[in-house]
Amino acid sequence: MQQTIAYRQIGIVGTGRVARAMALALHRHCAEPLMLWGRDPDQARAVADIMGPVHAVESLETIIATCDLILIAVSDDALATVIAALAAAGPSSAFACHVSGRSGAAILAPLRDSGLLTAAIHPAMTFTGNPDREVARMAGARFVITGDGPAAAHAAEQLVALLHGVPEYVAEVQRPLYHAALCHAANHLVTLLAGSCDALKTAGVADPQALIGPLVRAALENSLDRGFAALSGPLLRGDEATILDHLTALAADSPALLPPYRAMARATLDQLASTGRPAAPSLAQLLD
Numbered sequence: 569m570q571q572t573i574a575y576r577q578i579g580i581v582g583t584g585r586v587a588r589a590m591a592l593a594l595h596r597h598c599a600e601p602l603m604l605w606g607r608d609p610d611q612a613r614a615v616a617d618i619m620g621p622v623h624a625v626e627s628l629e630t631i632i633a634t635c636d637l638i639l640i641a642v643s644d645d646a647l648a649t650v651i652a653a654l655a656a657a658g659p660s661s662a663f664a665c666h667v668s669g670r671s672g673a674a675i676l677a678p679l680r681d682s683g684l685l686t687a688a689i690h691p692a693m694t695f696t697g698n699p700d701r702e703v704a705r706m707a708g709a710r711f712v713i714t715g716d717g718p719a720a721a722h723a724a725e726q727l728v729a730l731l732h733g734v735p736e737y738v739a740e741v742q743r744p745l746y747h748a749a750l751c752h753a754a755n756h757l758v759t760l761l762a763g764s765c766d767a768l769k770t771a772g773v774a775d776p777q778a779l780i781g782p783l784v785r786a787a788l789e790n791s792l793d794r795g796f797a798a799l800s801g802p803l804l805r806g807d808e809a810t811i812l813d814h815l816t817a818l819a820a821d822s823p824a825l826l827p828p829y830r831a832m833a834r835a836t837l838d839q840l841a842s843t844g845r846p847a848a849p850s851l852a853q854l855l856d
Contacts (some may be wrong), residue, residue: 570632572597572730573597573598574637575635576598576599576600576636577634577636578594578603578638579593579596579602579603579604579605579607579630579638579639579777580603580605580641581606581638581639582605582606582621582641582642583612585699585702586695587606587624588603588615588619588697588819589695589699589702589703590639590641591604591615591622591699592619592666592699592703593703593731594637594731595619595620601623602622603631603632603634603635603664605624605625605626605627605630606623606624612625612626621698621738628654629657629658631654631657631663632657636661636663637664638654638665639664639665639666640654640664640665640667642666644668644670644671644819647666647671649831651666651678654679655682658682660683661721663684663686663720664684665686665688665689665724665727666689667688668690669692669712670743670744671688672688672738672739672740673715673720674740675688677769680716683718683783685717686716686720687720687721687723687724688712689711689713689724689729690712690745691706691711692709692750693705693706693709694715696753697712701718706731707731709733709734710733710735710736710740711724711731711734711735712738713736721737735776740751748789761780761784761841763822763824763825763829764776764825765777766822766824767821767823768780770821770822771821783811796839796843799839799840801835802814803836803851804840808848808850808854811851811855812854814829815830822830830855833855834852834855837852837855
C-alpha cells in the first residue's frame, strides 16, 4: 500500500478499540513513530508493543509539544476531562479531533483556545476489536465532521481522505439528533433481534439466528434501498386477525416482548399514516 506522509508526528489519546484501529490506519502517514497515550501507562505500552511502529508516551505534555495531529479516542464520559488535561499541557498549533459520535466540536473549546484547530470526526461504523478488519472497513465508510470553522473542516477532510473514507457534515446543534438516530438504527436493532430470537427459542426453534438471518438481511437491504416502501407484513395489509394472534401469543408465552412489539407496531402505523395510508381505527385500538 502506498504511504503518504501527511504529518510530522501523530499522537493518539486512548488505548481502546477505536484508538487501536486508528493507530493501525495512521501510523504509515507520519514521519516519526506514532505516539500513543493512555491513562494506564502499562496498558498503553502493551497496546504499542502489538501495534508495530507505535511509541507509548507517559505524558500529554509530550503529545502537545511534538504532534501536529492529535486524535482523541476515549469514552464519551472521559472526553471533557481528557480535553481539559490536554489544554493544560500547553499551547499548540496542531490539529486536534475527537471521534465521539455524541459530541461535536464545542467540547474541544479549551484546545481551540490554546491555539489548536479542532473538529469532531465520527466514523459511522462499529469497532469490535479487530483493527485489521476495521481499517479495511474504513474505506468507503462515512466520517461525520463537525468543525469549528472552514480551516478545521478542511483539516478533517484531509484526515478522512487518508483513511479512504467519505466525509459527511452535521452541524453542532444537530449532533445529539444525529447520534440518537445512529443508536436507534444500530443499537436498538440488536435489542429487537435479541427479543425475536428469545421468542423463537420459546417457540421451539433450535437455531433462531440461522432462521431469521436471511429474512433480516433481506429486510435490511430492502429498507436501505427503498426506504419505508420496503415494508411488508400484516400491518401493511391491515390484517387484524394476525395481529390479534400475535398479541395473544406474546402475552401468554413471551410477555417481555409484548411492550416493544406494541411500541414498534404503533410506530409502524404512525409511519404508514404519514405516507397517506392510515390504518383502520380498529387495528390501532388493538395496540393500545
